[in-house]
Amino acid sequence: MKIATMATGGIGGYLAVKLTQAGHQVATIARGAHLDAIRDRGLTLETADGSETVTPWIATDDPGQVGPVDAIIFGVKGDGLEAAAKACLPMIGPDTIVLPFLNGVEASDRLIAILPQANVGNGVAQVSTTIAGPGLIRQTGGSGQFLFAERDSRPSARVDALRAAINESGAAAPVTTDIVRDLWLKFIMFSAFSGVTAAARCTAADIRTYPPLGQLFRDVMAETAAIGRARAVDLPNDIVDKIWERVKKFPDSMRASTALDLEKGLPLEIEWVSGAAVRLARESGLPAPCNAAIYALLQPHRNGRPA
Structure with a gap:
């Protein structure tokens, strides 16, 4: 799959490492010293089991360089949602799913005010992570489990495909029947x-x-x-x-x-x-x-x- 992480903070970085190691093309959208480190040294994830470093498919601060992808892992801070949503428009194709993994319960509703409703799903991450330094993501707690679905929790092929990719990567994405x-x-x-x-x-x-x-x-x-x-x-x-x-x-x-x-x-x-x-x-x-x-x-x- 072609997957973008917008932006590549704790949640996006965690999944970027796992999915890249599993063989998927992952575009990491980042900026500043964090982006420079990813380009120069790769992206590293530290967990209780050790560390893993990958070289993403693309590392950029310009989503326009990426083009349409199958899925966008949307993990910005809440105050940055509007600007990031507008910036990720060039990566959205007809079947792209945008999955917000933000704190709180309003992210999906806020996204559909900016993005096509058909492209927006909903998700919750059960993992605690932080950017410990430029190019370095550290897991500080949680199970590494990701729950996501269409906004109405109905089954879909694109959700199933991303769920399979995450499960095969070593993270966990169990089926949910009620994402709200x-x-x-x-x-x-x-x-x-x-x-x-x-x-x-x-x-x-x-x-x-x-x-x-x-x-x-x-x-x-x-x-x-x-x-x-x-x-x-x-x-x-x-x-x-x-x-x-x-x-x-x-x-x-x-x-x-x-x-x-x-x-x-x-x-x-x-x-x-x-x-x-x-x-x-x-x-x-x-x-x-x-x-x-x-x-x-x-x-x-x-x-x-x-x-």
């Missing part, structure tokens, strides 16, 4: 993990150790789950308890990408996490005081500043 539910299951966890580890400057171990922090974590999840149910998402009644059991097994030092960005003084995509929970709660006529408090606490850092 999958997105909300992650959003419930991530709204809490992102918000708490960033606002409290803490780790998974801290959340488990300090009861008030753990209670805040559970309260944020309960709020977000209530928002999903109000929007007719089919969520288990015991979802908060189930996710809490998972959190108990997170590595002690694990933090969300939001917390890592805060530490580095980078802009935060809180508008699409805590901010989205507050906005969607308001639309549904529900209170979301815990999400609102976290959103307020992170406002001074939204555009990036020294931590």
Whole structure:
């Protein structure tokens, strides 16, 4: 397959390495020192099992140099979605599928305001990654599993083809029958993990150790789950308890990408996490005081500043 990663950050870089090693033609869209390193030394993925380095089919900052591809792995930060969507238009052919793997639950809806609706799917990545340095992607947690589908979760040949490619690459892409539910299951966890580890400057171990922090974590999840149910998402009644059991097994030092960005003084995509929970709660006529408090606490850092 011909596949493009737009842009080649943590998620895109992870899949770019896996899919290139599996023999697929992968175009990595990147910029700056990260792009220079990919061109000069290749793209490296570090996991608990070791490191892998590949030379992508194309490494460029100009999607116009790539041409139409079979699939676009869309992994930009939430605030960069509009500009990246417009930039990827030259890579879209009649049957191209664009799969957003962004934090939050709104990316697919935002994409269809810019791209042809027939080309837009939906996806959720269950892996934690970061750009550890130019040309270097590091997995920091998660299972390396990718769930994706057409927007309405109907079966399709193009989804099946990409799913087979990812499964054969050593990553995992199981079949899903309800991608919207999958997105909300992650959003419930991530709204809490992102918000708490960033606002409290803490780790998974801290959340488990300090009861008030753990209670805040559970309260944020309960709020977000209530928002999903109000929007007719089919969520288990015991979802908060189930996710809490998972959190108990997170590595002690694990933090969300939001917390890592805060530490580095980078802009935060809180508008699409805590901010989205507050906005969607308001639309549904529900209170979301815990999400609102976290959103307020992170406002001074939204555009990036020294931590």
